[in-house]
Amino acid sequence: MGESLSARVIAVHRERFALQSDIHGEFYAQLKSSVFYQESDEFFPTAGDLVEYLYNPCGDSLITHTLPRKSYFARYDAFSARKEQAVAANFDMVFLLTSANHDFNPKRLHRYLTVARSSHSAYAIIITKADLAENIDYYIDKAQEASGENCPIYAISTVTGQGLDIIRNYILPERVIVFLGSSGVGKSTLVNALAGKNIMDVNGIREDDSKGRHTTTHRQMVTLDNGAMILDTPGMRELGLIDAEDGLKETFSDVESLARECRFVNCKHQNEPGCAIRAALQSGALSHSRMDEYLMLQKEAMRHTPQGREERNKRQKAISKFSRQFKGGKGKDERGF
Ligand SMILES: Nc1nc2c(ncn2[C@@H]2O[C@H](COP(=O)(O)OP(=O)(O)OP(=O)(O)O)[C@@H](O)[C@H]2O)c(=O)[nH]1
Ligand SMILES: [Mg+2]
Structure with a gap:
């Protein structure tokens, strides 16, 4: 295998990726495990991604890096470290x-x-x-x-x-x-x-x-x-909302603009006086089903914000560090206790 080159991911199978590059045409590749599976921040590639690879003329090549994306969307994936799977x-x-x-x-x-x-x-x-x-x-x-x-x-x-x-x-x-x-x-x-x-x-x-x-x-x-x-793409039963605050604001601009009229900036639309949302629900200007839908999607989107993910990653890293030390028989902290 020689120097790193770049290619586009044109198909994603279970653990194999079909890549296309100007130099090598279409070929298959797998993820380089030392890069992707060992506590790295490397993004798992998806269709459309530009990746760097090491070419192997005799078998699957190796993907070594996912280049920065200009756009992407993902869905919730409970099993991945990042809790999301790019689509x-x-x-x-x-x-x-x-x-x-x-x-x-x-x-x-x-x-x-x-x-x-x-x-x-x-x-x-x-x-x-x-x-x-x-x-x-x-x-x-x-x-x-x-x-x-x-x-x-x-x-x-x-x-x-x-x-x-x-x-x-x-x-x-x-x-x-x-x-x-x-x-x-x-x-x-x-x-x-x-x-x-x-x-x-x-x-x-x-x-x-x-x-x-x-x-x-x-x-x-x-x-x-x-x-x-x-x-x-395959029809997706569940396309979760991740980093979706902007999209939510636009799709529910009616609810968002009503919320801006509430007397309190941090109004929860429950018992606060001067709540424009509750007034609109009472008058029928806003339907209960639309508000329910908004609240449901908002709750889902809040779970998957960058801050939420960062905290989860930190927790995950701390747990794996502790478990490595423990498995290594040390079970001690930096001070040697
Ligand atoms: N009447 C009619 N049938 C259509 C039309 N477009 C697609 N179909 C039919 O709809 C069915 C499903 O089409 P697909 O293209 O496989 O649907 P898909 O969205 O790719 O589905 P997944 O791959 O399962 O996500 C097929 O039987 C098509 O022939 C259309 O314009 N009119
Ligand atoms: Mg299809």
């Missing part, structure tokens, strides 16, 4: 896909919008399967309601071709677009339609409840003929 990195735009049937769910859309907004990249809502909807405007209005004014919303169908030309305007050379949405909404079908060939596997869905079958099982980056890259 995608270094994208320029997020397409939030939701289908025009009974799978359409404004609350899920709020969650996806919050995640997209927190990543600080551009985003658009794509309503898929427009051919199945008797009244597509109903879904467009609902998506508009969920997203507020400045979010582009497109209704498309890969069956009739509706809306695909507008989507193609976004697919520019060098641009990386990540597709997010539940299983079965048609992410991979749209990738294939844009690529003009069947790159990704697509499968039927159970028509009785329109739930998907998790056809795509790993994150995969597809490079189109013009050099644009699409990151197709």
